[in-house]
Amino acid sequence: MNPKVNIRNVAFTFIFISSLALVLFVLNADAECASPACCGVCENYINDSANISVNFPVLIVNKSVNPATFEQGELVEFKIEVLNIGNVSAYELSMKDILNEDLDYVQSKYDNSSSNYLIYKFVFNVTGNGEYSCQKSDGGWFSDSSQCVPKENIDFHYLSDTNELTWGKYGSSGGKELPPKVAYVIKFYARAKENASAGNLTNNVTIKANYDQHQYVCTAPASCQGGSCKGADGGSCPNNGLCYCDNCVSQPSGDCSDTSIKLSDHSDINLPPSITPNLNSSANFTILPKSEIYITKGINSTANKFTVGEIIPFVLNINSNLNETNATLTDVKVTDNLPYGIEFLNATLCNETNNALNSTTQPQLNQNSSDDPQASTILTFNIGNLTKDVSNIKICIYTKVASDASNAYGALKNDARVYASNNQTYETKNLSDAAEKYFYILKPASLKISKKTLTTNVVPNSIATYEITVWNEGDSEAVNITIFDPLPCNFTYINNSCNVTENNTDTNLTCPDENTTEPSFNISKIEGHSRIVFTFNVSVPNNVSGMCGNTIVAEAKDTSGNNLTVNYISQTSYIYTEHGFGYLQVNKEVINNKLFAVGEIVQYKIKVRNSGSVQSVNNVQLKDFLPMGMKFANISIQNCNVSNITGNYSTNGEILICNIGSVVPNETKIYYLNATVMDYKPVMVNKVEVNGSTSNGEQWFKDNIAVYVGKAKLKIEKKANKNNVKPGESIFYTLNISNEGDAPAYNISIKDVLPKGW
Structure with a gap:
């Protein structure tokens, strides 16, 4: 058995x-x-x-x-x-x-x-x-x-x-x-x-x-590989009785049963x-996919550049994959950090939002207590729960550019984040996602206008030439610019004498179409960071002598129809008329450029002329007034050097005074000065004066010229090839760098801080 x-x-x-x-x-x-x-x-x-x-x-x-x-x-x-x-x-x-x-x-x-x-x-x-x-x-x-x-x-x-x-x-x-x-x-x-x-x-x-309790039970003595076989008393297996084997690698020899x-x-x-x-x-x-929540932020507009007072309609999209996981996300909260200069108006659920969201599930909005439109505003939306039936939500946020957004012009970034809890059986997982949106606040139009004489001395019954420069320092357009120029001493504007000498904007200049003593000039628009320079001629009557000066007045509007304040660099210009006696004149011009950057050198050319035909002008003194922010670099005037400089470039401006002796009739003396741009100012006006004496009395004349200082204005935009990624996926970023200023930028470095774990 x-x-x-x-x-x-x-x-x-x-x-x-x-x-x-x-x-x-x-x-x-x-x-x-x-x-x-x-x-x-x-x-x-x-x-x-x-x-x-x-x-x-x-x-x-x-x-x-x-x-x-x-x-x-x-x-x-x-x-x-x-x-x-x-x-x-x-x-x-x-x-x-x-x-x-x-x-x-x-x-x-x-x-x-x-x-x-x-x-x-x-x-x-x-x-x-x-x-x-x-x-x-x-x-x-x-x-x-x-x-x-x-x-x-x-x-x-x-x-x-x-x-x-x-x-x-x-x-x-x-x-x-x-x-x-x-x-x-x-x-x-x-x-x-x-x-x-x-x-x-x-x-x-x-x-x-x-x-x-034993691995094998045998009815006769047995042995096995790797193990041992013993009797019930722990001794050798008896000839008649049971034998027990343990730790055997294979079936023992003998008549044994596996237990x-x-x-x-x-x-x-x-x-x-x-x-x-x-x-x-x-x-x-x-196993289901893990629950995830996503957020994107956009602008419900085709534009990404806005002006003061303009409405910016933001849109927050909160999405999830709950239709795949069947989970419920709780404590869903969205924070939206509006940057400085952006004023919050109101927020509501967009019309496209799931109809299951009713008045009892409206997001609760908490706004920070600051009443200052220039301060950043933190919006908090307490959404509550997201489920498979209501797995996404869209919030429309209406804002506008504050009336005084001077600290916020340029590129701005708006950050938004979403937080949620996934309450699982044995633990709670905290979910989050972030989004950002870049946009641009345009600086309002800011006009500067100057007028100068290109013919600083004339004789009666001749032609004189004026030059007018109009520059828009802002980002936005200026429109309907009108310049009124009541001419002095019965000077008369010569029809069809307008000539645009510099223009880097899409500008439509309209000049008078008739001879007039009170010409007006209309510019339909000037784009941001642009300027126009034009000249025109006037006829000098026969019965005029001495100094003739006049003042221009201008008006302009922004694109919303609001009046703009016009700033004048040189509003009054002078022309001297004489009948052949000693007549001292001075003219100053820039010979190397019209637009400079900080650190660059401006090269000036000064002409001192006696336009008279009879007398010399004696004891002539030349005074050159640099604006603050410029410093003399080189002086090419005989018997005149840096020891003749007074003032300080950073506090009140440097002044150079040189004695140049006598100027005989019809003689022109030419001098060269170099000055370094030390500080940034959009426009720097340099003035020059000369004075001397004749038998008819003292002679004096002055001139000025403006140089324009540009400034680099970098804009960087970062784009990803996808908005939502899973762990282990790759993202490709594209950096677009542009200089929207009017001066070059040097030694540009970029620092990109990736999120932790990337």
């Missing part, structure tokens, strides 16, 4: 069952379970276990996961229930749990334990009740689950190379005895990988155990119909 059969016949009688299902019935007792261990299978088998009296281990294993549907990156808890509802112990109990490749075992998650898992024990009482207890560090059991600290010598091992969890012989420690009418409940945490495959997946567990429990061993056991023994179980679960 087979020795295995002999041993078992001592304990029970065979009852053959034709077939056994290998799948554990689906049970749902967890809802009524009060213990943290909550062995659902145990709760269902409390009554049936009392009716099982066979002297053989009856093993059942069940694996479950909570929650059964979870997101990428989410923490979940697995539970393995191993039951022995037979009447004898199962020995060398061990198990292997092969984690799905999309999961990571989480170590040291339990706060009240130094271990990575918890072990509970459930004891089936004969009264039909069950009792839970928790293992302590000394190996004992205690009803207080808060003191669960599994004993190290039965540690639950994680094999990282195979992503397996093992206990008992599967791992590095010995097996465990599972007494009759007892269940072990093992709980541990795992986390879905951030890039886990979405879909329906399975996680398996397998257990092993023996129905005897490992197989499913077929239960085929001849009389069990209640509701009980199906098994040695493996699967936990089925579903």
Whole structure:
């Protein structure tokens, strides 16, 4: 007779069952379970276990996961229930749990334990009740689950190379005895990988155990490779009697039975119909994409440049992927940092927003307490929850450029962020996203006008020439510019004598179409950072002599029709008329450029002339007045050098005084001066005077000329090839750098600070 059969016949009688299902019935007792261990299978088998009296281990294993549907990156808890509802112990109990490749075992998650898992024990009482207890560090059991600290010598091992969890012989420690009418409940945490495959997946567990304390039982002396065989007294195997072999690598020699429990061993056991023994179980679960929230900010306009007082309609789009995850995001909040100079008007849900949003779900707006339109404004929208049904929201924010936005001209950046909480089963994840929008505030039009004489001395019944310069320092256009010029001394404007000598803007200049003593000139528009220079001729009457000066007046509007204030660089100009006596004149011009940058040198040419035909002008003195911010660099005047300079360029301006002697009739003396631009001012006017004496009295004359100082105005724009990315994806940025100023920029450096972790 087979020795295995002999041993078992001592304990029970065979009852053959034709077939056994290998799948554990689906049970749902967890809802009524009060213990943290909550062995659902145990709760269902409390009554049936009392009716099982066979002297053989009856093993059942069940694996479950909570929650059964979870997101990428989410923490979940697995539970393995191993039951022995037979009447004898199962020995060398061990198990292997092969984690799905999309999961990571989480170590040291339990706060009240130094271990990575918890072990509970459930004891089936004969009264039909069950009792839970928790293992302590000394190996004992205690009803207080808060003191669960599994004993190290039965540690639950994680094999990282195979992503397996093992206990008992599967791992590095010995097996465990599972007494009759007892269940072990093992709980541990795992986390879905951030890039886990979405879909329906399975996680398996397998257990092993023996129905005897020894690996093999033999009816005759035996031996095995790697192990040892002994008699019941621990000595050599007897010739007549049982021999026990353990730690064998292969089947021992002799007539021996393997004591490992197989499913077929239960085929001849009389069990209640509701009980199906098994040695493996699967936990089925579903992984969804992780919940994400996104924000973008735009302007509901084709323009990205705005003027003072203009409305800027911003749009905030808050989107999510909740239609894929079925989660609920709570505490959804949006902050919008309006920059300086942007005044908040109101905010509302855009018409395109989901109709499910009603008055009770309107975002609550909180605005900071500052009443200063120049201060930055922080808008906070408390949206509440986002769900699968309401997974996005659009907010329209209306602002305008403050009336006094002088500190905010140029490129501005508007930042917005969205925050949300994803309350998962075992932890809360904080989600956020950021967006930014660049736009440009145009500086209002700012006009400067100057008039000068190109013919500083004339004789009666001749032609004189004037020059007028109009410059717009602002970003915006100036329109309808009219310059009124009442001519002096009965001078008469000569029809069709207008001539545009410099023009870097789309300008339409209209000059008088008739001879007049009060000409007016109209410029339809001047674009920002542009200027126009034009000349015109006048006829000098026969009966005039001496100094003739006049003052121009101008008016202009911005594109909204508001009047602009006109600034005059030189509003009054002079022409001297004489009849042949000694007549001293001076003229100053720039010979190397008209537009300069700080640090560059301006080259001046000065002409001192006696336009008379009879007398010399004696004791002639030349005075050159540099504006503040310019400094003499080189002086080419005989007997005149830096010692003749007074004043300071940074406080009151430098003055050069040179004595140049006598100027004979019809003589012109030419001098050269260089000056360095030290500080930035849009327009710098240099004045020059000469005076001398003749027998008819003192002679004096003056002239001025303006130079224009440009300034670099850099604009940088950064664009990404996508607005929303997932971890591991690449973003390509494009930097566009432009100089909107009227001077070159040198030694440009760019610093780009990437977010943490990029």
